[in-house]
Amino acid sequence: MSTISPKIASQLADSAYDIQTAGVLGYRLGEHADDLSNHFDFDLSNGPIKGVSGGFLSHLFNRTSGFALMGEGKGVYKGDYVIALRGTASLKDTLTDAHCGLSGSATGSMVHAGFNKTFYSMKPAFQQYFSSRLTQSSGGTVHCVGHSLGGALAGLTADWLKSTYSLPVNLYTFGAPRVGLQGFAQKTTARLDNIFRCTHGADPVPKVPLWPFTHAPDNASEYRLDNSQGFSPNAHKMGLNGNPGYINTAKSNDWASLHRKSNDFLYTPVRLKYADRINVSYGGYWADKITSALITLLKDAGYYSSILAQAGVGSTLTFYDLVARTLTEVAQSSARFAEQTTGLLGHMLAFAGQAFVKITELTFEFIKWVFDKTIDVLHRSVRAALNTID
Amino acid sequence: MKFKQINYKSAPVFITVLLGSLLLLLSSTQAVADMFSFFKKYDVHLCPEVHGQITLEGKPIPNLEVIRGLTYGDDDELVDKAMTDEQGRFLFPEKNIRSRKPGSMFDESRRRQTIGVVHRGQQYVLWYTQSIGIEANKNLTDKLNYLNCDLNNSEEKIKIKNHEYPQGNHLIHSICRW
Incomplete structure (x- = not known):
């Protein structure tokens, strides 16, 4: 089994944006065509694999555009295949749509309905491509690569490929959002041979959709390619003009040389004290820590399993309604839980820029309001437009 | 009332x-x-003024139709045409558009510049490159100021430095020589 380097993976993810539409002179790859053609052949005579993304209207009119770049390995990668998928500007709405629900993945786990729909629009083309090739293949590795929504699609593609064809499958993502619930994350982590999840500290996209959506690999490990903090829209960019731009930070030829990070508090209990809320800053670190504190509180009070069981049923909106309702009950059950709930809510208020709000009564209305504010501020980081280009 | x-x-x-x-x-x-x-529009530079000359074994080819195709992200390609004069020379004007796309953090639109001709049933690529950003690229502008295209030349991949983003390069597919 082979692995492609961070450099090649990022060049593939970047090149997937070169093939959106055909021109009078057809399709050609951009800047990395030269480097990549040392390792892979890309037959673009029939164009890339098309997909449908975006809202209701795009699906209605079946508006397709180039989504997946397929390559066949040569040299040291002989027998291997690469699939590079691109993101889309229409992702903004999908990611922060609190009404968006879940649907069953090709392997039977609950995943984001919007991502899944776009994957299904490409699945027949993948099937056709691989059914004619994998029979004569020498049993090489399939490398699935993608940035942003493309990373989510690469995750769904890799999961389906591995379950359909018996061959090694690796996944490489840059700034990808969470694809599915814990069940999907666990199963796909076990199923796939390697997962290289790359992030920038200030990229808000890997922080959405919110819990109960969970990243794979489910041991919370990621390759953190920079030291940025807070949230910055420019940190999400793949290309040269990003700040820092994944193409610029993933130049390494070796995964071992990159910083592997794991937020260990995701697996240890987090109990927040109200007085400590002054430490909160707006960014990915505290988004994760607050989520861990919420999970800890639900576990401590014995509600975690029943809440998770409800996650697959409704939308984000109705799910957090249920969470707020449950916390109201939890807070009323004992003085200890009331204190722990107050600690959590205090941190959420500080995160949402509402630190001045005094917590008096732990009513459902108040708790729901705190959750709404926190979700809103997280979603806003993803919706934020770039007002200046530098 | x-x-x-x-x-x-x-x-x-x-x-x-x-x-x-x-x-x-x-x-x-x-x-x-x-x-x-979201409604804010940005100026996007698609292509500078292009000057070129087309020859075959050194002899100018007059009255040849040259096609330029410019694409921004998933927008429709903007196609315009020019005819070579008696010396085989042609000219395309600078092209800029207005777009909302750069305002989105998810925008990864690439700009594609293609220039080609068909001569005796054969297609020749005078210029094919993609770049990122919305400003003019100095090193591409310099090259597009004079495309010296002999149809006998082979199509090559030419790598030049990206002036605006020095950590990157431009890759140009072309039969032209500079």
Whole structure:
């Protein structure tokens, strides 16, 4: 089994944006065509694999555009295949749509309905491509690569490929959002041979959709390619003009040389004290820590399993309604839980820029309001437009 | 009639209140500012002025149609044409567009510049490159200032430095020589 380097993976993810539409002179790859053609052949005579993304209207009119770049390995990668998928500007709405629900993945786990729909629009083309090739293949590795929504699609593609064809499958993502619930994350982590999840500290996209959506690999490990903090829209960019731009930070030829990070508090209990809320800053670190504190509180009070069981049923909106309702009950059950709930809510208020709000009564209305504010501020980081280009 | 009278009297007050609250809303709410930045348009440079000359074994080819195709992200390709003169020379004007796309953090639009000709049934690529960003690229502009294209030349991949983003390169597919 082979692995492609961070450099090649990022060049593939970047090149997937070169093939959106055909021109009078057809399709050609951009800047990395030269480097990549040392390792892979890309037959673009029939164009890339098309997909449908975006809202209701795009699906209605079946508006397709180039989504997946397929390559066949040569040299040291002989027998291997690469699939590079691109993101889309229409992702903004999908990611922060609190009404968006879940649907069953090709392997039977609950995943984001919007991502899944776009994957299904490409699945027949993948099937056709691989059914004619994998029979004569020498049993090489399939490398699935993608940035942003493309990373989510690469995750769904890799999961389906591995379950359909018996061959090694690796996944490489840059700034990808969470694809599915814990069940999907666990199963796909076990199923796939390697997962290289790359992030920038200030990229808000890997922080959405919110819990109960969970990243794979489910041991919370990621390759953190920079030291940025807070949230910055420019940190999400793949290309040269990003700040820092994944193409610029993933130049390494070796995964071992990159910083592997794991937020260990995701697996240890987090109990927040109200007085400590002054430490909160707006960014990915505290988004994760607050989520861990919420999970800890639900576990401590014995509600975690029943809440998770409800996650697959409704939308984000109705799910957090249920969470707020449950916390109201939890807070009323004992003085200890009331204190722990107050600690959590205090941190959420500080995160949402509402630190001045005094917590008096732990009513459902108040708790729901705190959750709404926190979700809103997280979603806003993803919706934020770039007002200046530098 | 009574209804009409009241309406006339209160109209200026009503409009003032309405405009006032609208102004307050526009100037104070971050959410509204975000909403309007979505409508903001950016200048996107697609191609500088292009000068070129087409020859075959050194002899100029007059009256040959040259096609330029410019694409921004998933927009429709903008195609224009020029004819070579007696010396085989052709000219395309600079092209800029306005677009909302650069305002989105998810925007990864590439700009594609292609220039080609068909001569005796054969297609020749005078220029094919993709770049990122919205400003003119100095090193591409320099090359496009004179495309010296002999149709006998082989198509090559030419790598040049990206002036705006020095950590990257431009890859140009072309039969031209500089």
